[in-house]
Amino acid sequence: MLHPPPVHLSAPSTGSWIFTVLCLAIFVIALGWSVARAARGDWLALACLAGGLIANLIEAELDNLGLLWFARNNHLIVFHSFGRFMPLYVTLGYGFYFGAITYVTLDGLRRGRGARYLWAIYAFGWVFDCALETTGSAVGLYKYYGPQPYNIWSIPLWWMFVNPALPIAAGGLFHVMRRRLAGVRALLVVPLLPMCYGATYGALAWPIFVALNSHVRGWVIWIAGTVTPAFCLLYVWLIITGLEWYRRAHGVGSVPEPVPAAPPALVPVSS
Amino acid sequence: MPVHSSIPLMPVRHAPGVALIVYTALMIAVTVGFLAYWLLTPAERRVGPALPMLLIGGALSGLMESWLDNVVLVGYPPHQSLPVIHAFNRSVPIFVPIGYAWFCGGLLYLVARSFGRGITPRKIWGLYGAIVVVDFVAIGLSSWIKILQFYGHPPMDIGGYPLWWAGIDGLDVVLGGTIVFALLHRLRGRRQIWLILVPSIALGAAAGIVGWPISTALNSSWSTTAKYACALASIGLSLAVVTFLARTLPGLASYLHVSTREPAHREDDHAPPPTRSPVGAVHG
Numbered sequence: 001m002l003h004p005p006p007v008h009l010s011a012p013s014t015g016s017w018i019f020t021v022l023c024l025a026i027f028v029i030a031l032g033w034s035v036a037r038a039a040r041g042d043w044l045a046l047a048c049l050a051g052g053l054i055a056n057l058i059e060a061e062l063d064n065l066g067l068l069w070f071a072r073n074n075h076l077i078v079f080h081s082f083g084r085f086m087p088l089y090v091t092l093g094y095g096f097y098f099g100a101i102t103y104v105t106l107d108g109l110r111r112g113r114g115a116r117y118l119w120a121i122y123a124f125g126w127v128f129d130c131a132l133e134t135t136g137s138a139v140g141l142y143k144y145y146g147p148q149p150y151n152i153w154s155i156p157l158w159w160m161f162v163n164p165a166l167p168i169a170a171g172g173l174f175h176v177m178r179r180r181l182a183g184v185r186a187l188l189v190v191p192l193l194p195m196c197y198g199a200t201y202g203a204l205a206w207p208i209f210v211a212l213n214s215h216v217r218g219w220v221i222w223i224a225g226t227v228t229p230a231f232c233l234l235y236v237w238l239i240i241t242g243l244e245w246y247r248r249a250h251g252v253g254s255v256p257e258p259v260p261a262a263p264p265a266l267v268p269v270s271s
Numbered sequence: 272m273p274v275h276s277s278i279p280l281m282p283v284r285h286a287p288g289v290a291l292i293v294y295t296a297l298m299i300a301v302t303v304g305f306l307a308y309w310l311l312t313p314a315e316r317r318v319g320p321a322l323p324m325l326l327i328g329g330a331l332s333g334l335m336e337s338w339l340d341n342v343v344l345v346g347y348p349p350h351q352s353l354p355v356i357h358a359f360n361r362s363v364p365i366f367v368p369i370g371y372a373w374f375c376g377g378l379l380y381l382v383a384r385s386f387g388r389g390i391t392p393r394k395i396w397g398l399y400g401a402i403v404v405v406d407f408v409a410i411g412l413s414s415w416i417k418i419l420q421f422y423g424h425p426p427m428d429i430g431g432y433p434l435w436w437a438g439i440d441g442l443d444v445v446l447g448g449t450i451v452f453a454l455l456h457r458l459r460g461r462r463q464i465w466l467i468l469v470p471s472i473a474l475g476a477a478a479g480i481v482g483w484p485i486s487t488a489l490n491s492s493w494s495t496t497a498k499y500a501c502a503l504a505s506i507g508l509s510l511a512v513v514t515f516l517a518r519t520l521p522g523l524a525s526y527l528h529v530s531t532r533e534p535a536h537r538e539d540d541h542a543p544p545p546t547r548s549p550v551g552a553v554h555g
Contacts, residue, residue, distance in 0.1 A: 209338050
């Protein structure tokens with residue numbers, strides 16, 4: 001194995017509990033907010049939250065590729081895959097980070113928000129992810145290993161560029177598909193969100209994944225660690241530009257759409 | 272518990288030298304055939320350097336093979352007579368980037384050109400089916416002559432070719448072809464160099480969309496039943512995306528067709544300056 005994982009990493013018990021409770025608290029807030037939206041007839045927030053939770057199934061594969069190891073003695077392990085043990089706080093984090101931020105993106109688009117708003121969400125996602133992951137890493141719950149480029153505060157920053165790209169991509173897609181997601185078909189968001197997540201990672205992160213796991217010189221890894229964020233920014237720019245183009249073409253957002261959505265029977269469904 | 276007990280170990284075996292050379296020669300012949308087709312067909316050359324760019328991009332996307340193999344458990348003999356890329360603890364033979372050139376690059380171009388002549392749901396499904404057959408022959412052949420091996424007891428294994436693999440490769444070409452089709456309306460001349468990026472993006476996206484259920488199952492010591500369920504899920508995701516494309520692409524094509532009826536700026540003529548489409552996008 002080129003870079004063996006730090007299998008002997010031991011998470012402090014108290015730290016693991018506190019971080020789990022912190023993530024649980026944020027998730028409960030997001031859940032409460034989503035339920036409130038559902039009570040008003042908008043089920044997409046709950047569906048996004050559920051989709052985020054399901055997307056967590058991909059994390060083990062990404063950790064295998066991007067060289068991230070969660071201590072095996074973290075509390076409340078949810079599943080075991082790719083030789084890795086996935087703690088509950090990661091699952092919850094996927095729910096509120098990918099699920100809730102995707103819905104916020106979608107909601108903003110429905111309200112006619114433009115490029116500045118979307119870039120602000122991307123920036124918020126970057127900072128939020130960095131703050132959260134730095135905290136968990138500082139506590140010693142997990143470790144990025146191998147020759148990680150841009151490894152600041154024990155967090156490789158290239159990773160921070162990829163994660164917030166998903167809510168922009170998924171929120172944009174759901175906005176364009178909104179008439180196909182009316183009524184009970186809002187449930188389609190549950191599998192669509194992990195699909196978007198997989199597509200985003202597959203398309204953007206492969207240079208650093210391959211470099212980290214190859215016998216190459218350090219500068220090659222640094223180039224790959226630069227190319228991946230560049231891909232991310234290009235990807236987000238293309239999506240935001242495309243959404244602006246879509247808005248001008250369809251007049252969507254020039255007049256804010258009713259939120260929550262109109263009853264399904266009143267929404268024309270295109271086939 | 273051993274750290275990687277849920278990840279099946281890659282089998283180690285000797286490389287069949289002659290088979291490796293024959294298969295590599297075959298991949299070279301097909302790739303050269305694509306290039307010759309472009310060189311000898313004036314209509315294709317008028318499109319611009321799109322096909323050569325896609326062949327280069329396809330070859331570059333071969334770099335991704337090692338991580339795909341790592342997650343869906345594909346192995347090669349570790350010691351081979353031909354140059355290799357070594358990553359993810361596996362030696363990837365040279366036929367991979369050469370084969371990727373035509374499969375992940377050239378086929379995207381053919382699909383895009385086919386879409387340019389009109390898009391119907393029937394055509395999209397027909398192309399998807401044809402790609403699956405091509406994939407079965409190309410990947411299946413490499414498996415049958417033992418220069419490549421799917422290990423870890425993959426479900427739906429038919430003669431060394433797991434059917435769910437077709438879900439990834441079929442979607443890759445249709446999705447990538449769609450992207451190329453859209454970009455060919457926007458990129459002219461030297462700007463078609465951007466197409467180099469498309470094959471790797473399309474392959475990564477297709478693998479990310481389709482592959483995660485089956486890759487999770489293969490690397491989790493799950494039961495055979497669970498593996499089959501995940502393989503079906505992966506195939507279902509692929510079919511769902513193609514269904515979506517089949518429903519939406521004819522509309523997109525109509526829009527692109529309308530928007531490109533306006534005079535477009537071309538490098539090889541004296542057309543008026545770039546014009547704006549109804550949505551304000553600049554052509555040319």
